[in-house]
Amino acid sequence: MIRLSKIWKTYEMGTQKLHALQDVSTTIEQGEHLAIMGPSGSGKSTLLNIVGCLDQPTSGEYFLDGEDVAQLSDDDLAEVRLRKIGFVFQSFHLIPRLSALANVALPMVFAGVPAAEREERAREAIDSVGLADWSDHKPAELSGGQKQRVAVARAVVMRPGLLLADEPTGNLDSASGRQVLDILCGLNQQGITLITVTHDPNVARLAERVMVLTDGAILREVEGRKVSTLDDLFSPVASGARDELA
Amino acid sequence: MxxxxxxxxxxxxxxxxxxxxxxxxxxxxxxxxxxxxxxxxxxxxxxxxxxxxxxxxxxxxxxxxxFMQFGTTVIAIHPGKTETGGLPGVLGGTTRKLTIDDSEALARLPNVTSVVPTTMASGPVEYGGRSRSVYIYGATAAMPEVLRFGVARGSFLPPGDPRRGASVTVLGPKLKRELFGDSYALGRFVRIAGTRLRVIGIMEAKGRILGLDIDDGAYVPIATAMQIFNLDEVHEIDVTYEHEYQTDALAEAIRQTLMSRHGDREDFTITTQTAMIExxxxxxxxxxxxxxxxxxxxxxxxxxxxxxxxxxxxxxxxxxxxxxxxxxxxxxxxxxxxxxxxxxxxxxxxxxxxxxxxxxxxxxxxxxxxxxxxxxxxxxxxxxxxxxxxxxxxxxxxxxxxxxxxxxxxxxxx
Structure with a gap:
């Protein structure tokens, strides 16, 4: 379970203060699927980075599984990321010199998993995203959709409780994007908490809950299935969807 | 999960x-x-x-x-002292020369195995119609042992009182070849600086030592050498002893002995082999x-x-x-x-x-x-x-x- 309380993230730009996040509070249940939407610069990536322990808030409390991670040291945050959090990025972030299998196994190398077990678990993970036949291929030999599936396999190979996806389909055609979303939703159904940052209402619609951010603050939260158009979501005037949730 | x-x-x-x-x-x-x-x-x-x-x-x-081929248990004494200031005879006392008597005195020191006084001079060695100008070393019977030279044929200089000369010589192998070619040299007479000496031995080839070709030379009893070349002092005394650890004590004993013989003046230089190597x-x-x-x-x-x-x-x-x-x-x-x-x-x-x-x-x-x-x-x-x-x-x-x-x-x- 994730509990964010009064999260602020402030950057000092000379004499001006820039608030990337303003007073964000929310609770995300274990196994929930949350989509975060908002225009560019609305703070959604900043929020994802804080939830992912890659960044720390200027103020506020962040409890992950009951532990106050806002106070942890750099090394302890790395430990949290290694054990509890998986990341999927828009640009895949695969290491080009490593095979698909080695990319998937990478987190286990640094977690001290013995080589034999690493191989077995990496094969299992790559099989679960349907790429068993592509294990020995380098990322350059894979399509965009295949690369993202390898990245998903890498994100879950340490069996984290939380999966963070930053525009997971942003660089993919709709068919490949669909495949990746199916895999992410399948993992969510198995119990992993899934938080997706997206521009795409079709992606957001898959989530149970959609959080809309503007200017670093939560504009509204709606039920995923109620999302129809972007205009609907971002309009400053409350729509029917919001009334219903409220 | x-x-x-x-x-x-x-x-x-x-x-x-x-x-x-x-x-x-x-x-x-x-x-x-x-x-x-x-x-x-x-x-x-x-x-x-x-x-x-x-x-x-x-x-x-x-x-x-x-250096090591001479062994490490050798002390060399040379006349004169670089640090000695003043002119002899002007500033007290006279500088005494190193003599064969000095060398005999050192031979009586404990732990000394042998003492070789040597002189070195250059002069002509003649045989038949040939003449060759080489270094002539005045030495004693113990020299091959001290400097680890070997005799190829015949024998080295005869033992006995170093103050007494003998009309004999031992040739270096190169000098022998130059003068005699392949013919027999032992028992023949050569002239060294005009003095007739009988060849009693030929040295083993040793090659150059620090640039000096010692194969191209002749050895004569030191007293004979001093007489032929009209020398009144020896150029070097080499003292060998048993063990390396005795070096410092022996060097000091040599210094004391020679100083007492030289009117309490240190007008000589002692060089130990170990110091040189170091x-x-x-x-x-x-x-x-x-x-x-x-x-x-x-x-x-x-x-x-x-x-x-x-x-x-x-x-x-x-x-x-x-x-x-x-x-x-x-x-x-x-x-x-x-x-x-x-x-x-x-x-x-x-x-x-x-x-x-x-x-x-x-x-x-x-x-x-x-x-x-x-x-x-x-x-x-x-x-x-x-x-x-x-x-x-x-x-x-x-x-x-x-x-x-x-x-x-x-x-x-x-």
Whole structure:
């Protein structure tokens, strides 16, 4: 379970203060699927980075599984990321010199998993995203959709409780994007908490809950299935969807 | 899916070196040409260090062995003292010359095994119609033993009172060949500086010692030599003794004995063989060190190459570093990854340089037999240690740069 309380993230730009996040509070249940939407610069990536322990808030409390991670040291945050959090990025972030299998196994190398077990678990993970036949291929030999599936396999190979996806389909055609979303939703159904940052209402619609951010603050939260158009979501005037949730 | 039990409070152990080597080695293999070229810089540096210090060490050993052939338990006494100030006869007392009597007095000191007074003069040696101008050494019967010379044929000078001469001579092998060719020389008479002497022995070939061809010379009893050349002093007294540890005590005893015989003046110089070897050895070591330091410059150039290469590599792999941080790799692990990469480059380069240096040394030994080349094992260990240290040093700045990257910033790079 994730509990964010009064999260602020402030950057000092000379004499001006820039608030990337303003007073964000929310609770995300274990196994929930949350989509975060908002225009560019609305703070959604900043929020994802804080939830992912890659960044720390200027103020506020962040409890992950009951532990106050806002106070942890750099090394302890790395430990949290290694054990509890998986990341999927828009640009895949695969290491080009490593095979698909080695990319998937990478987190286990640094977690001290013995080589034999690493191989077995990496094969299992790559099989679960349907790429068993592509294990020995380098990322350059894979399509965009295949690369993202390898990245998903890498994100879950340490069996984290939380999966963070930053525009997971942003660089993919709709068919490949669909495949990746199916895999992410399948993992969510198995119990992993899934938080997706997206521009795409079709992606957001898959989530149970959609959080809309503007200017670093939560504009509204709606039920995923109620999302129809972007205009609907971002309009400053409350729509029917919001009334219903409220 | 359940949360893993391991909490963040559990300190993670460092990544095993084996994993680091695998990961960093893969990164180096991804750019083979770049890696090999930057290794080459280190290889050339280590090669020149190994090669030049080997030549230095070889030269040191060569010169030492030239000295050592006389043994280490020899003390030489020469007339005169470089430190002696003033003019004899003006500032108190007269300088006494070293004499055969002095040498006989030293022979009575404890622990002394033999004493050889010698003189050296150049003069003509004639036989038949031939004449050859060479060094004539005045010596006593003990000389071959003291200086470790051997007699090839006949015998050396006869033993007996060194104050009494004898009309005999022993020829060096080269002088014998020049005067007699292949014909028999023993029992024949030669003229040395006009005096007729009978040849009683031929020395073994000894070659040059520090540039002096001792094979091209003749030995005569010291009293005879002093008489022929009209000398009133001996040029050197060589004292041999039993054990090296007696050196200092014996040198002091010699000093006391000679001073009491010379009116309490130290008008002679005592040189122990060990002191000579030590002085020479340390001079050569300094030269070797200096040559090695010059060779180090090329190693430093190689290190700068590694530094540049690693710096560029960190810049190019910012996205990879971001990813590593995101999947939970600590910044100190990132530091280690890049340090190990640099150390791998330099130790592989260093090893190649070492092999190259040894190979060239072997070729040199074959091509120029006169050039003394010697590579002690400790130099090789040192060269390897230096290579690894170079890698760690040149890797520090790039690795720190990599470790200091903010994960969020680094992830944005791609």
């Amino acid at each position: 359940s949360m893993p039990a391991a909490g963040p409070s559990n300190a993670r152990p460092d990544i095993p070196l084996r994993e680091l080597l695998g990961f960093s080695g893969g990164a180096l293999r991804a750019y083979p040409l770049r890696s090999v070229l930057s290794m080459l810089g280190i290889a050339i540096g280590v090669m020149s260090v190994v090669l030049l210090t080997s030549i230095g060490e070889g030269t040191r050993r060569y010169i030492l062995s030239e 002085t020479f050895g340390s001079v050569m070591r300094v030269i070797t060190l200096g040559v090695g330091a010059i060779a180090m410059v090329s190693l430093i150039v190689g290190a700068v190459g590694i530094l540049t290469m690693m710096w560029i590599s960190v810049g190019e792999r910012t996205g990879e570093i971001g990813l590593l941080r995101a999947i939970g790799v600590r910044n100190r692990d990132v530091l280690r990854i890049f340090l190990v990469e640099a150390a791998m480059l330099t130790s592989l380069g260093g090893f190649a340089g070492m092999v190259l240096g040894l190979a060239i040394a072997a070729v040199l030994r074959l091509a120029i037999p006169g050039l003394p080349v010697h590579t002690p094992a400790i130099y090789l260990v040192g060269a390897m240690a230096m290579s690894v240290a170079t890698g760690l040093l040149s890797g520090i700045a790039p690795a720190r740069r990599a470790a200091a990257l903010e994960p969020v910033e680094a992830l944005r790079a791609e």
